[in-house]
Amino acid sequence: MKGSQKEFAKVLSAPVSRDRRKVLGGIAASCAGIAGAAFASTSALAAPEAAAQAMPQQPQEPCGRNKVVASDEATVVETSAGKVRGFKRSGIYVFKGVPYGASTSGANRFMPPMKPEPWAGIRNALAYGRICPQQDSAHFITDGGNLANADEDAFLLHRGCAALVPGEDCLRVNIWTPEINGSGKRPVMVYMHGGGFSGGSGHDLLSYEGESLARNHDVVLVNHNHRLNVYGYLNLEALGGEDFASSANIGMLDLVAVLDWVRTHISTFGGDPHNVTIFGQSGGGGKVAALMAMPAAKGLFHRAIIQSGPFIRALSPDYSQQVAEMLLAELGLPKSQVRELQKIPVDRLSGAAAEAMRKTPKPKTAHRDSFDESGWGPTVDGHSLPIHPFEPGAPAISADVPLITGTNLNESVSGLDHPGANAMTVEEMNRQVHEMYGSDADDIIAAYKQDYPNATPFGLYATIATARWRIPAFTQAARKAALGGAPAYSYIYSWRTPVLDNRPGTFHACEISFAFDNAEICDHYSAGDPTAFALSEQMGSAWVSFARTGDPNHRGLPDWPSYTPETRATMFFDAPCEARNNPEGKGLEIIMRSSQPS
Secondary structure (H helix, E strand, O other): OOHHHHHHHHHHHOOOOOOOOOOOHHHHHHHHOOOOHHHHHHHHOOOHHHHHHHOOOOOOOOOOOOOEEOOOOOOEEEEOOEEEEOEEEOOEEEEEEEEOOOOOOHHHOOOOOOOOOOOOOEEEOEOOOOEOOOOOOOHHHHOOOOHHHHHHHHHHOOEOOOOOOEOOOOOEEEEEEOOOOOOOOEEEEEEEOOOOOOOOOOOOEHHHOOHHHHHHHOOEEEEEEOOOHHHHHOOOHHHHHHHHOOHHHHHHHHHHHHHHHHHHHHHHHOEEEEEEEEEEEOHHHHHHHHHOOOHHHOOOOOEEEEEOOOOOOOEOHHHHHHHHHHHHHHHOOOHHHHHHHHOOOHHHHHHHHHHHHHHOOOOOOOOOOOOOOOOOOOEOOOOOOOOOOOOOOOOHHHOOOOEEEEEEOOOOOOOOOOOOHHHOOHHHHHHHHHHHHHHHHHHHHHHHHHHOOOOOHHHHHHHHHOHHHHHHHHHHHHHHHHHOOOOEEEEEEOOOOOOOOOOOOOOOOOOHHHHOOOOOOOHHHHOOOHHHHHHHHHHHHHHHHHHHHOOOOOOOOOOOOOOOOOOOEEEEEOOOOEEEEOOOHHHHHHHHHOOOOO
C-alpha cells in the first residue's frame, strides 16, 4: 500500500465517538426569456462578432416591482483606476464588469496581471464583462460531464442567463453589497467559478447571483473572471526563461490580483478587508485549494470553502512543459520563438492548444487519493506554487485558515447521464460495481448498503462511483485537521430535486444555488419545494456564519462538529440535515485497498 493510502486508511479505520424572505422572482423571470441562449452562447464563443450580435449585451434586469436606481448621485464608487457607476435594486448595490487588471492580450499574454488602465469620468459597471476565451464550448453547458442530456443540465442549472462573449480583456470583478461609500465592515465572500481550470465564467450560472446572500445575510459578495486554459496555465518557463517564469500559474496569479483588489477597495463597498472568505465549486474549489498553498495569497483571505473541488496535487513541471512543447510543434514554431505565441490570433491559439492537450500523453498517477494530475491547471513550479495544495502536512502557510470541504452524494454519475436510472436493477448495479472493483465489489456494496440502506440500485451505484471525489475531499479535511491552528468541517450534500421524476439525484454543481441561498430564483432545481427553501436558508446561513466567524454552526442547523480523525464528523445537507460520524468509512477503506482502478 502506498504511503498516502496508508494514511487515508488509518483515518478511515480510526475509532468513532459519538418569515419567508422576499422573493427575487424578477431575476428568474428575466432569465427565462433568454434561457435558450445557453446553447447559442456556446456556438457564439468561436465567433465573438456573432456573439455580440446574437446575444444580449447585458443581462436583463428583473421585471415587476423591484425598484432600480442607477445615477451619478446614488450609485457611483471611486476605485484606484477611476469612478464606476453601478445600480441599486431593492436595497442592494450591484456593480458588474469592474476592471481589476489590464487587458491580457499582446505583450501581456502569459505575463502576470497588470493594474487596470485608469479612465476619466464615470465608467459604467452595469453589465458583465468578457470571459476568457474557451477551448471547449460544450463545457458551458455540461460542466464536464452530462453530454447525453445537456438540455436537462442547462435547464436545472439555469445556464445561459447572461451573455458569454470571450476576449482577452477579461479581468473583471462583480460586486453585490448592501452599502457603498459608508463605514460598514461586513464579511466578504469571494467566489471562484467552476469549469475546471479550463472553462466557465463568473456569470454562466444563475446560481452565482449574489443578491440573495447580500440582502438576506448582510455580506458583500464578489465574483470575477480570470484567465483559463492555455491563457492561464501554459508552462513556458523552461522554454522562454525568466521573462516567462510565472506563466505556468498566471491564472492563479489573476486570483491573487482579485484578492489584492478586494483588500484595497472593499471597504468602499461596505466590506471588511480583514474578513475575507474564498469559496468555489469544482474547478473553483481547486482554485481555493491552490490559493491556500500560494505564498503570494497569504493574508489576503481568512476562511476557505471547497465545494466538490477534490484538488490534492497540482501538475508536474515535466508534464506541463510537454504540453507547451506540443503546442509549439502544433503551430510550427521552433522553441526559440516562444514570443511569437503572444502574436497569434485567439482562434488559432485556442485551437492549437486543444490539439496539443489532446496529443500530450497523460501521466499515470499512483496516488489513489488524488483526483487528476493532467489537463490545464496549476503547476508546482517551485515559486508561485512551491508545493502541492494538499500533500501531507500542506498547506502549512494556511494553517490558521478554517476550512469547509465536501462533495455531492452523486458527483461522478447521476441521473442526468443515465436516462434509465430509475429502472436500474440490482443485477445491473452489481455488474457495474464489479466492472469498477472486481473481486472487492461485493464487500464494497455491502458496506455502502449499511450507510445507505434505503438507496435505490442506481443510487447505490452512483454513490459508490463517487468515491474518486469523496476520498480526496476527506483527505483534504483530514490533512487540514492534522495541521491544527484552525478547524476543518466536512459535508456531503444529498438533497434530491423532485424535477424530472426525481431522476437527476445530487448531481455535480446542483448545490451551488443553495450555498448562495438562491432557491427562490433557481426554481428549475428547487421546484418551489418547501424543503428546498428551508435547506437553501440553512446552507446559505452556514456558509455566511462560517464567513463571519470561522464556524458554520447557527441556530437553524443541527450541531456540526469539526472534522477529526477520531470522529470524521460530516454534515449531510438534506431534509432534514444531519451530522454523521465516519460516513462511507468501511466502503472507502476497501476501495483504497482495491487493486482495481476507481
